[in-house]
Amino acid sequence: MITSHRIPDSEKSERSLLASLQTARLEELLSKIYKLNQFYTRKLDDAGINPDTVKTSGNDLNAILNKLPFTTKTELVTDQEANKPWGTTLTEPIEHYTRHHQTSGTTGKPLKWLDTNESWQWALECWKAVYRGAHVGSKDxxxxxxxxxxxxxxxxxxxxxxxxxxxxVPAGGMSSSQRVALIEAVNATVICCTPTYALRLAQVGHEAGGQPLANGSVKLLIVAGEPGGSIPATKQRIEQAWGARVFDHHGLTEVGPISFECWDNPGFLHLNEPEYICEVLDPKTLKPVTDGEAGELVVTNLGRTANPVIRYRTGDIVIRQSKICSCGRTLARLEGGVLGRADDMLSIRGVNVYPTAVESILRRFKEIIEFRSTVSFDGTLALLSVEIEIMPSTDSRQLVGRVERSLREGLGLTVPVLIVEPDSLPRFEMKAHRFIVENGNP
Ligand SMILES: [Zn+2]
Structure with missing residues (x-):
């Protein structure tokens, strides 16, 4: 791999300078979209905000932010339902838009999100920051x-x-074994996929040919779409299976690619703050939390003027650290990546459980090939159970005992563990659904 990973000045500028640049770009964004973007014009008018008067409040980013209303995904989905097919969030005439994407709709109706050539290019520049952070370049x-x-x-x-x-190399429309063959045929140096699928591909590769993946050309897997890339046990498992490094990042369709892992400090995701204003707020009070405390990531993207989000409540629970990083970047970092989603949290017998907590425990057991957690309800009482597929020639009774003990210690709950037949649990290429809630809200 080439080392075209010089850190640009924008990623290591003084935080005060960064804040004034963000302020100027936020003011510019508000001026550009006001009266053109129906959705935000309505929201700004309802909040009694005129972009010209916001400007006069001085150069204080927080003072401006505090005046702006939040945006939720429910609002965006409701707007699209009421104003089919695209809603009222577009700043420009429909003829200017060239790219249509949509969310997977796993937690509701898919949200369509459009870009113009200009806003699309902005998103690509954000992705280039991910590649730069991952030390990926033209030789890859x-x-x-x-x-x-x-x-x-x-x-x-x-x-x-x-x-x-x-x-x-696009590898759509192929089976896993065809993809493994393709990776080997071109001597790929980097794989982009979900953490779950990285494990699946490794399994298929090892079954097919023994060692080619572990000793092969692949140096790096850039993963996203699930929290696994920052769950230490999952990450370590992928790295061992591939003999390659895992590099995490995250983004959302309606927001853009927003973070990338620190090369020097794995487990921390830098926020691309020159392009996004990132707040971490208490999800209940919507007041800022201090560094080191868990809160919800709330995002304003500064360069996607054709279809922006302002103070968007991502639902992602994160812990921010704002101290300068030893890699030289002044960009804030998310410790442990995205820890979970506010709406994923379940209360089971009085204990708050995130699906990531279950995964982080189960992935420590190399004998477990695949798993599924199920929350069922006995009246109003929620019960959590786990099914596992295990490696052949494992002492299953002994393993079940160890897994149940780890779950009890890690979660503070007694969780029954059941061994199921090989290949009976679903495999995933996209976002994995290993946390099933029966007769309840997923
Ligand atoms: Zn860093």
């Missing part, structure tokens, strides 16, 4: 191991890779 051969559906993350990753001069 990247295999994109996923189906190219209308999913924003795939297409931006692919096109940005082309723009930095990398050799780009």
């Amino acid at each position: 051969r990247i295999v994109f191991a996923f189906s190219f559906g209308p999913f924003f993350g795939f297409w931006t990753a692919f096109e940005a890779a082309g723009q930095i001069g990398a050799y780009c």
Whole structure:
């Protein structure tokens, strides 16, 4: 891999300078969209805000932010339902838009999100920050191991890779074994996929040919779409299976690619703050939390003027650290990546449980190939159980005892563990659904 990873000045500027740049760009964004973007004009008017009067409040970013209303996904979905097909969030006439993407709709109706050539290019520049952070450059051969559906993350990753001069291999519409063969045929150096699928591909590769993946050309897996890339046990498992490094990042269709892991400090995701204003707020009070405390990530994207989000409540629970990083970046970092989603949290017998907590425990057991957690209800009482597929020739009774003990210690709950037949649990290429809630709200 080439080392075209010099940190640009914008990623290591003084935080006060960064805040004044963000303030100027926020003011510019508000001026550009006011009266053109119906959705935000309505919200700003309802909040009694005129972009011209916001400007006169001085150069204090927080003072401006505090006046602005929040945006929720429910609002966006409701707006699209009421104003089919695109809602009222577009700043420009529909003829200017060139890219249609939509969310997977796993937690509700899919949200369509459109870009113009200009806003699309902005998103690609954000992806280039991910590649730069991952030390990926023009000498790399990247295999994109996923189906190219209308999913924003795939297409931006692919096109940005082309723009930095990398050799780009789309691997949509293929079986896992065909993808493994393709990775080997082109001596891929980088794989882009979900953490779950990285494990699946490794398993298929090892079954097919023994060692080629572990001793092969792949140096790096850039993962996203699930929290696994920052769950230490999952990450370690992928790295061991591939003999390659895992690099995490995250983004959302309606927001853009927003974070990338620190090369020098794995487990911390830098926020691309030159392009996004990132707040971490208490999800109940919506007041800022201090560094080191968990809160909800709330985002304003500064360069997607054609279809922006302002103070968007992502639902992602994160812990921010704002101290300067030893890599030289002044950009704030998310400790442990995205820890979970506010709406994923379940209360089970009085204990708050995130699906990531279950995964982080189960992935420590190398004998477990696949798993599924199920929350069922006995009246109003929620019960959690776990099914596991295990490696052949494992002492199953002994393993069940160890797993149950770890779950009890890690979660503070007694969780029954059941061994199921090999290959009986679903495998995932896209976002994995290993946390099933029966007769309840997922
Ligand atoms: Zn860093």
